[in-house]
Amino acid sequence: MNVLVIGGGGREHALCWALDRSASVQEVYVAPGNAGTLDQARPLDLDVQNSEAVAAACARHGIDLVVVGPEAPLVAGLADDLRAKGIAVCGPGRAAAQLEGSKTFTKELCARAGIPTARFESFDDRAAARAYVQAQGAPIVVKADGLAGGKGVVVAQSVDAALAAVDGCFDKPGARVVIEECLTGPEASYFALCDGETVLELGTAQDHKRVGEGDTGPNTGGMGAFSPAVVLTPALKQRVHDEIVAPTVRALKDAGTPFVGILYAGLMLTEDGPKLIEYNVRLGDPEAQALLVRLESDLGELLMAAARGRLAGHTVALAPHSALCVVMAAEGYPGAVETGTPIAGITAAEAEGATVFHAATLRTADGALHAMGGRVLGVTALGADLAEARRLAYQSVDRIDWPAGFCRRDIGAAAAGEGGAT
Structure with missing residues (x-):
């Protein structure tokens, strides 16, 4: 096909x-x-x-x-x-895609279906949202309701920071904000392929959202990821399927808006068990890079089966290895960046054992490669374990000649037993 x-x-x-x-x-x-x-x-x-x-x-x-x-x-x-x-x-239709398009939609679905998630309130009025923050105190989570490119969430450690986040959301006309309790625990991502009824686990990953090492600085679209998620045991994955993902797919089917495509559950593993942080209605980035290099099944066959409502009986085979993706971004990201800066060394990097996925690049008529955005490259390596995947990925990063770029050096370090952020 x-x-x-x-x-x-x-x-x-x-x-x-x-x-x-x-x-x-x-x-x-x-x-x-x-x-x-x-x-x-x-x-x-x-x-x-x-x-x-x-x-x-x-x-x-x-x-x-x-x-x-x-x-x-x-x-x-x-x-x-x-x-x-x-x-x-x-890919899901408009109605089911509201799982990502509206955080209020998702939280209300969770409330109806009994899906474990953070306590929340949704507001379309600035004054009411500010009053709620002041009543609840900090830490507290403020989320822009609509699409925000992975950067619309503020985990506020003080009331003043939360109020500033609320004001930032309401700077846009017609805004709505979701305010949640602050959950604690390891984070992980669970990916499922769905055909409207059947739910097939596609894999797991963990990512690093913050721009700085040690998970510091503002949230980004993702500075790196690794797969599988070491914190998701088989028992926890079963709970995620049974308590979160399957009930969501069932609720959408019952509503007449079946979910067809890839459902990405962002999770917090709390003392009370896994809870949903948010849904995305597609593969994550850079989680997709780390997950897909492990895939041994025929992806085309799986995606067509989902599209045709014929996933039952299919299985997903993943290499029993670890994969790690390091994002190389332009200096200044997630703020303003300079575009058009030259990049060299991709061939040399891949000779070290990684696959370099492009995110925002342009090749000119003379064959030169240029950066054209914030997150630009995803240097991804497969290893026997996470430590080897890290070694290969960073070995390849070091062969890339891009003076205007940077990356975090601690992606997957803690999970690999090397210290650093989880």
């Missing part, structure tokens, strides 16, 4: 890479892609927010399956529009 991947980041490069290795896939297309995806996929120049343009491209190129990588097109209803035209899509 021919597959079209929608998106142009590191997650989409990893999807193209895994689909290119799938025996069931004849050709991979990507829109818009980046400099890295050119090695595995044929780029298409089209407006991915325009479902008519995407459907026309599918007809023109004989595309059998569309895989939507980022959240924004899903929340906007791209999957609904394509399915209405008879095109197979791995």
